[in-house]
Amino acid sequence: MTQLQQLETKIRKALPRLQEMVSKGTILGMHNYYKHHIYLSDVLEWLGKVEYHSVTVYGTFTRTDKLQGQTKWDLSKPLLKDQPKEVIEYLNNLVSLQ
Helix, strand or coil: CCHHHHHHHHHHHHCHHHHCEEEEEEECCEEEEEECCCEHHHHHHHHCCCCCCCEEEECEEEECCCCCCCCCCCCCCCEHHHCCHHHHHHHHHHHHCC
């Protein structure tokens, strides 16, 4: 399981509305379903439900916990899956630090 898949699983578990399947339509009489995409707003909602170390949000997401450096969200890309690998890894490890 990739870092992104692990993070999406954690977020979907905390936000059950994201577990619902949505129909993309019918192709040859069969329904085609997919899960909701996870947006940055969903990540912020999820962060409000979990305990984590010191984090500051300023249009970019700067980490100030035990990990070194900074991780910046690309706010021009609203989907979690389109964020830099470092953001996915950071968020995935954020809850693991508890």
